[in-house]
Amino acid sequence: MKNQSIRMVAAIGATVLATGAFAGSHENRDGWPESFTVGTASQGGTYFAYGSGWANLVSEELGITGGGEVTGGPMQNMALVHTGEAQFGMTTMGPAAESLGGTNPIAPGLQMNKACAMFPMYQTPFSVTALSSSGIASVADIPDGARIGFGPAGSTSDTYFPRMMETLGVNFERRNGGWSDLGGQLQDGLLDVIAFAAGVPVPAVSQLEVQTDVNIIEFTEEEQAKIMEAFPVSEFEIAADTYTTLEAPARSVSMWNFAIANCDLPENFVKAVVDVVMSDNERMVNIHRAARSTLPENWDKNKVMMWHPGAAAWFKENAGADIPDDLVYSGG
Known part of the structure; x- marks a missing residue:
């Protein structure tokens, strides 16, 4: 399995003494990885x-x-x-x-x-974002056959959000990709909606807010209840101060x-x-x-x-x- 690696590290040698809480109490590092x-x-x-x-x-x-x-x-x-x-x-x-x-x-x-x-x-909230110019302000507004970005293949979002959308009666064309890439596609009109499952604030959504006007779409009480009945998620509210776009808490569901x-x-x-x-x-x-x-x-x-x-x-x-x-x- 090949993975693109991005090492965001301070180049600290493995032989340097630890400076944290365990510096004194854990001198025995037998078996520790380098x-x-x-x-x-x-x-x-x-x-x-x-x-x-x-x-x-x-x-x-x-x-x-x-x-x-x-x-x-x-x-x-x-x-x-x-x-x-x-x-x-x-x-x-x-x-x-x-x-x-x-x-x-x-x-x-x-x-x-x-x-x-x-x-x-x-907790990972499940939330929906669209451009304000699209006119999509609710799940019910999502048009038939909408192009929805669900994140990387195999991600939590990709695993559960398509099924949630189907449970809510949404018909869609499924797209996958990294969140930053999908954000760019949304701006360019190549996607209608992005269905995010990520801890908030999602960096890609925060970036979109800076560049354009977006709608962060909450679930209705009925939609929330239907999803909670069908999936291993719990009730959640995205706080109003999470995004500049939000004027009030947004109803959602989440997974730990x-x-x-x-x-x-x-x-x-x-x-x-x-x-x-x-x-x-x-x-x-x-x-x-x-x-x-x-x-x-x-x-x-x-x-x-x-x-x-x-x-x-x-x-x-x-x-x-x-x-x-x-x-x-x-x-x-």
Whole structure:
């Protein structure tokens, strides 16, 4: 599997002593990798900005070269982390459940049980954006046969949003691509709508707002209820201050995201990584506003994956997490 890699790293040698919270307490680095990769998603999306940001933070704090890698998103990240091609990645709960159940389209039949939960990230809202000039201001306004961009193939958006649109009775022509590319196509009139599933604010939407007038389309109460009944999502509101376009909160649905680690990584290494990310939320919010939900108390939003033992230990010690032993990976 070939992946375009974008290394956003400070060139810090693996031999440099860690400067973070674990500098003194984790001198024993037996089995730690000399470098690490975080599987993210396409440029222009939240995963890439958020994932590259915490990769840089961990690299700087622990003195290990590492960075974000452009991928196809959650489904591919589950595969990359399971096989060990990437040490870390990010996924939403729906694709995680499908991957563990052997229905990941990248490797049908393979149960990807070597990808373990590491820490909670944020909720991914599902939202629709169109140019104001299109006249599309609601889901009902989307014309028959509309060209809709659903993000990279295999992404959370591409996996679930087409089915959601079908559930709402929308007939469409499906298009795929990176979020930045789709934003350009929308501006050029090559797309009618983009169906985003990404942490907010989505960089591509923020960029569109600067360049043109857009409509950020919310679901009606009836549409929201219909989607929640059919899919593993929960009620969500996109705050009015998320985008300059919004004058009031926008009704949506969302799915939780978690960072994942290869289950066989050393316990004290993963515990150190979790500490860097979870111990200073202000630093994470400076990376991306979606990190306002990257809080220790949200450990309980993992309803799907086994926990990496290093991550479980951190949350038990620092967040009072009641994680049963049978939900912590123990090898095999």
